[in-house]
Amino acid sequence: MIRIFLADDEPKILRGLTRQIENLGLDVQIIGTAANGEVALEELKRLRADLAFIDINMPKRNGIELIQDIRALQLRTELVIVSGYDEFEYAQQAMRLGVSEYLLKPVEEEELRRVIVACQEAKEPETSLYSPFITRVMGYLKANYQEEELDLTQVAEKFELSPNYLSNLLRRETGGGFVEALNLIRINQAKEMLRSSREVKIYEVAEACGYKSQHYFSRIFKRTTGVTPKGFQLDAE
Numbered sequence: 001m002i003r004i005f006l007a008d009d010e011p012k013i014l015r016g017l018t019r020q021i022e023n024l025g026l027d028v029q030i031i032g033t034a035a036n037g038e039v040a041l042e043e044l045k046r047l048r049a050d051l052a053f054i055d056i057n058m059p060k061r062n063g064i065e066l067i068q069d070i071r072a073l074q075l076r077t078e079l080v081i082v083s084g085y086d087e088f089e090y091a092q093q094a095m096r097l098g099v100s101e102y103l104l105k106p107v108e109e110e111e112l113r114r115v116i117v118a119c120q121e122a123k124e125p126e127t128s129l130y131s132p133f134i135t136r137v138m139g140y141l142k143a144n145y146q147e148e149e150l151d152l153t154q155v156a157e158k159f160e161l162s163p164n165y166l167s168n169l170l171r172r173e174t175g176g177g178f179v180e181a182l183n184l185i186r187i188n189q190a191k192e193m194l195r196s197s198r199e200v201k202i203y204e205v206a207e208a209c210g211y212k213s214q215h216y217f218s219r220i221f222k223r224t225t226g227v228t229p230k231g232f233q234l235d236a237e
Helices: 011-023 037-047 063-072 085-096 109-128 132-144 152-158 163-174 178-196 202-208 214-225 229-235
Strands: 002-007 028-034 051-055 078-083 101-104
Touching (some): 002 011, 002 037, 002 109, 011 028, 011 109, 028 037, 037 063, 051 063, 051 109, 063 078, 078 109, 101 178, 132 152, 132 163, 132 178, 152 178, 163 178, 178 202, 178 229, 202 214, 202 229, 214 229
Parallel strands (some): 002 028, 002 051, 078 101
């Protein structure tokens, strides 16, 4: 079951999202809501949601500030921004902070379904395939994939292991080494960004996903998916 939290200062939006999600018939539970960022942060710390839908514009703590606080606490909650058409710049900031994607108001039910199903699919391997330790490592990569300088040595030091030992653990449990694991996470995030908007530029996606070079990003993306980022973006329309 996916545990979902909703944060929006408009009661009508909260009611609408709640109704839409419940009508999808998926294995989910809405565990809480909040009308401002301050309450949302306290509730997310307490409830440990799997997935949170967060409005950009909220009192006391806006969506960007809330996401920064969630990332600082390393809460393992997938984050989705809900915004208006005139807030794309803020949505880009959110992407750089590691949100899964952003949805435009009014939110379509099929978009909600896609996001929730993706969260379910991402959660399944963690609970059934990986050891608790590797699950923690993968969670750390998902929370920090946007950092350009993230590398095997840094992560190994974080978990007090030698780089070689960590690389071998990853290869044994995931079928690939550190670079493969990190690239897979980054490319999955890039796919979500490209699906979300036709306006987002390829270099913006590359930067938001931790790649210094747009050319290198495009090469990895095509090697992983079989199509270029632009081709993927156009096909997703």
